[in-house]
Amino acid sequence: MLRFRSLASGSSGNATLIEAHDGLHPTRVLIDCGLGLRQLQAALAADGLSPTDLDGVFITHEHGDHIGCVAMLAARYRVPIWTSAGTAQSLKLPHDADAPVHHVGDGQVFAIRGLEFRPFTVPHDAREPLQLCCTDGNRAWGLMTDVGHVTAHALSNLAGVHALVLESNHDPDLLARSAYPDFLKRRVAGQHGHLSNAQAAAALAVLRHDRLNTVVAAHLSERNNRPELVARAFAAALGCGEQDVLLTQRHGRGWLAV
Ligand SMILES: [Zn+2]
Numbered sequence: 001m002l003r004f005r006s007l008a009s010g011s012s013g014n015a016t017l018i019e020a021h022d023g024l025h026p027t028r029v030l031i032d033c034g035l036g037l038r039q040l041q042a043a044l045a046a047d048g049l050s051p052t053d054l055d056g057v058f059i060t061h062e063h064g065d066h067i068g069c070v071a072m073l074a075a076r077y078r079v080p081i082w083t084s085a086g087t088a089q090s091l092k093l094p095h096d097a098d099a100p101v102h103h104v105g106d107g108q109v110f111a112i113r114g115l116e117f118r119p120f121t122v123p124h125d126a127r128e129p130l131q132l133c134c135t136d137g138n139r140a141w142g143l144m145t146d147v148g149h150v151t152a153h154a155l156s157n158l159a160g161v162h163a164l165v166l167e168s169n170h171d172p173d174l175l176a177r178s179a180y181p182d183f184l185k186r187r188v189a190g191q192h193g194h195l196s197n198a199q200a201a202a203a204l205a206v207l208r209h210d211r212l213n214t215v216v217a218a219h220l221s222e223r224n225n226r227p228e229l230v231a232r233a234f235a236a237a238l239g240c241g242e243q244d245v246l247l248t249q250r251h252g253r254g255w256l257a258v
């Protein structure tokens with residue numbers, strides 16, 4: 001069984017737990033770690049878990065809302081890390097034999113116990129950002145946040161997933177009218193910034209298929225977006241009711257099956 005739980009999403013912090021269970025041994029991997037240690041401990045404790053129950057952490061890129069306490073997870077709990085070489089360099093992660101940092105790149109499949117991951121390159125203003133797909137050999141899950149525009153490469157990587165977490169960061173009109181300084185507006189809306197609701201919906205229209213069961217809108221801007229705008233865009237793209245669109249924000253959401 002493959003399932004996932006968003007622990008937090010948005011500019012204040014991003015972390016997603018993915019879990020495979022073969023009936024005997026669970027595999028649990030944290031994707032991004034944009035929480036303080038206490039916050040992470042509290043989020044894991046809600047499932048009776050602690051950081052020692054993590055088999056690994058994958059870091060998509062070095063922005064502050066994705067890294068949080070990752071260095072402490074490695075140093076104190078010996079949780080191994082997988083990330084790109086560029087992200088590892090930006091984070092200055094020390095190489096520790098007890099908590100190794102594994103470098104992975106675009107298309108380089110790797111396994112953490114019962115889960116297999118395939119990272120892929122995305123356009124974002126970080127050193128070597130990756131997003132990823134994951135499978136337990138039966139079901140497939142995809143994650144794509146922090147993306148300036150949707151590429152054919154990203155779409156081909158995400159094709160066929162049964163569950164998808166997809167950034168829907170901003171509404172262009174709210175962003176244009178916001179109190180953000182101009183340089184930040186340009187950055188967010190730019191080719192290496194974040195996906196608008198319309199960009200996310202256009203990607204969904206391509207990725208939609210009969211066995212795509214679960215879609216969660218993620219990394220919503222608290223200032224430049226509104227949940228009802230995301231629900232409207234996703235519902236139109238998926239052909240479902242607005243009330244059926246799933247979102248994750250600051251406080252995450254509970255387990256969802258893939
Ligand atoms: Zn982010």
Ligand SMILES: [Zn+2]
Binds near residue numbers: 124146
């Ligand atoms: Zn970012």
